[in-house]
Amino acid sequence: MRGMSAQEQDTLTRLRDEITPRGLKYYIETYGCQMNMNDSEKLAGILCAAGFSPAGSKEDADFLLFNTCCVRDHAEKRVFGNIGALKQRKDEQPHFLIGVCGCMMQQEAVAKKLYKRYPFVDLIFGTHQMHELPNMLQRVMSGERVLFNAEPDSNVVEGLPVLRAPGVSTSVSIMFGCNNFCSYCIVPYVRGRERSREPERILKEITDLADSGYSEITLLGQNVNSYGKDIGTTFPELLYAAAKIEGIRRIRFMTSHPKDVSPALIRAMADLPKVCHHIHLPVQSGSDRILRLMNRGYTHQRYLELVAQLRGKVPDIEITTDIIVGFPGETEADFEDTLELVRQVGFSAAFTFMYSPRPGTRAAEMPDQLPQSEKKKRLLTLNELQASQTKKNNEKYIGYVGDILVEGCDTRGAEALAYGKYQNFKMVYFPGHADMIGQYLRVGVKKAQKNSLIGEIIHE
Numbered sequence: 001m002r003g004m005s006a007q008e009q010d011t012l013t014r015l016r017d018e019i020t021p022r023g024l025k026y027y028i029e030t031y032g033c034q035m036n037m038n039d040s041e042k043l044a045g046i047l048c049a050a051g052f053s054p055a056g057s058k059e060d061a062d063f064l065l066f067n068t069c070c071v072r073d074h075a076e077k078r079v080f081g082n083i084g085a086l087k088q089r090k091d092e093q094p095h096f097l098i099g100v101c102g103c104m105m106q107q108e109a110v111a112k113k114l115y116k117r118y119p120f121v122d123l124i125f126g127t128h129q130m131h132e133l134p135n136m137l138q139r140v141m142s143g144e145r146v147l148f149n150a151e152p153d154s155n156v157v158e159g160l161p162v163l164r165a166p167g168v169s170t171s172v173s174i175m176f177g178c179n180n181f182c183s184y185c186i187v188p189y190v191r192g193r194e195r196s197r198e199p200e201r202i203l204k205e206i207t208d209l210a211d212s213g214y215s216e217i218t219l220l221g222q223n224v225n226s227y228g229k230d231i232g233t234t235f236p237e238l239l240y241a242a243a244k245i246e247g248i249r250r251i252r253f254m255t256s257h258p259k260d261v262s263p264a265l266i267r268a269m270a271d272l273p274k275v276c277h278h279i280h281l282p283v284q285s286g287s288d289r290i291l292r293l294m295n296r297g298y299t300h301q302r303y304l305e306l307v308a309q310l311r312g313k314v315p316d317i318e319i320t321t322d323i324i325v326g327f328p329g330e331t332e333a334d335f336e337d338t339l340e341l342v343r344q345v346g347f348s349a350a351f352t353f354m355y356s357p358r359p360g361t362r363a364a365e366m367p368d369q370l371p372q373s374e375k376k377k378r379l380l381t382l383n384e385l386q387a388s389q390t391k392k393n394n395e396k397y398i399g400y401v402g403d404i405l406v407e408g409c410d411t412r413g414a415e416a417l418a419y420g421k422y423q424n425f426k427m428v429y430f431p432g433h434a435d436m437i438g439q440y441l442r443v444g445v446k447k448a449q450k451n452s453l454i455g456e457i458i459h460e
């Protein structure tokens with residue numbers, strides 16, 4: 001474990017009091033997963049402590065920071081494109097600062113390429129150097145260009161300032177990194193090995209969040225079910241302890257790896273009323289052969305058994321998943337196994353992806369890479385099947401009544417529609433207004449649409 005050093009704290013104070021010009025504004029553009037969003041809240045916390053204030057928009061920012069993702073090619077291309085488009089602005093406003101950080105920049109070759117190709121970028125650093133931001137900022141403010149690409153750090157960094165989005169729902173990282181080395185995935189290379197935060201620290205953070213009005217917490221990790229293995233505790237133990245915290249009404253978690261879902265986890269979900277009845281359980285493929293090539297550690301049958309166990313103990317559980325189509329060597333028969341699994345499980349929702357070769361991963365070197373056209377075709381077929389499953393699943397909810405936490409309000413249509421999720425992750429829209437955001441309301445479902453549920457507030 002490591003916190004910010006006294007020297008780093010000192011730099012922060014000096015930045016705030018002496019170096020950062022008054023009124024300098026930052027904007028962080030975040031790509032990718034919830035882990036990155038959570039990191040961005042820490043980056044924002046550091047920037048505020050260094051004397052910056054948040055800008056309302058990119059255009060209004062004096063410092064624009066891109067927190068990048070490299071899980072798929074698409075995300076990388078977008079980042080390069082969006083940064084390239086800033087050249088003119090930099091020419092016109094030389095004091096405008098541009099920074100790029102996150103997973104994509106943790107890959108040394110990519111960071112160097114960006115540094116060379118875009119000489120107008122001021123600051124580049126990876127996922128392991130967030131706590132060094134004060135020192136990097138100091139150098140950037142004195143006119144230096146900084147490319148900070150250090151070795152992966154095996155420490156858990158604690159105590160960074162955090163600026164959270166206001167509201168009642170927020171996330172807490174409980175662990176960092178991943179040890180699984182699924183053959184397609186770059187995460188273990190850019191996020192490093194699994195390391196868990198001490199439970200006391202997590203529980204203290206959640207208690208403080210509850211005290212400041214947050215009541216829905218999402219516990220985050222690449223594979224939360226292996227939380228604690230390195231420090232002699234377990235994820236279910238953490239859930240039991242977190243559920244005791246007063247003021248917390250809902251506990252969510254993601255992501256779960258099917259090979260690590262234990263009977264103790266299922267029991268905790270069934271036992272603890274605060275733990276939400278939703279699990280994000282990426283299956284990736286329904287073909288045993290492909291699952292083996294992916295290094296996933298379970299079979300089609302084992303996944304179905306797990307689903308049956310979860311539904312046996314937690315009957316109203318909703319299951320969401322991630323699926324990759326077009327993994328190297330995936331045949332029509334393999335793909336049919338995936339479709340079959342989707343039919344068998346009836347997922348609440350599926351995030352579907354075309355396989356994207358990631359340099360340095362094993363799958364990128366595998367023979368029989370599929371043409372893009374084939375991947376696209378399979379993705380469409382899969383999405384069509386899932387759409388019909390989603391619709392079927394939605395129809396089950398007609399007449400359902402439950403509590404939702406209002407997340408937002410869509411005012412674009414003729415009638416303003418507020419929306420929020422039931423405890424088990426199902427989203428419902430209903431006539432409402434923006435003042436309801438953050439409230440828990442009782443809502444009944446009247447209609448099921450293709451992608452969403454329509455309901456109304458129940459006054460009891």
Ligand code: 5AD
Binds near residue numbers: 282354
């Ligand atoms: N190609 C396509 N999808 C990928 N994912 C991870 N790596 C790749 C890749 N190389 C997907 C997986 C994972 C989700 C976050 O992104 O489905 O669960």
Ligand code: SF4
Binds near residue numbers: 181188257
């Ligand atoms: Fe990537 Fe697999 Fe780890 Fe998930 S479990 S982050 S897919 S290596």
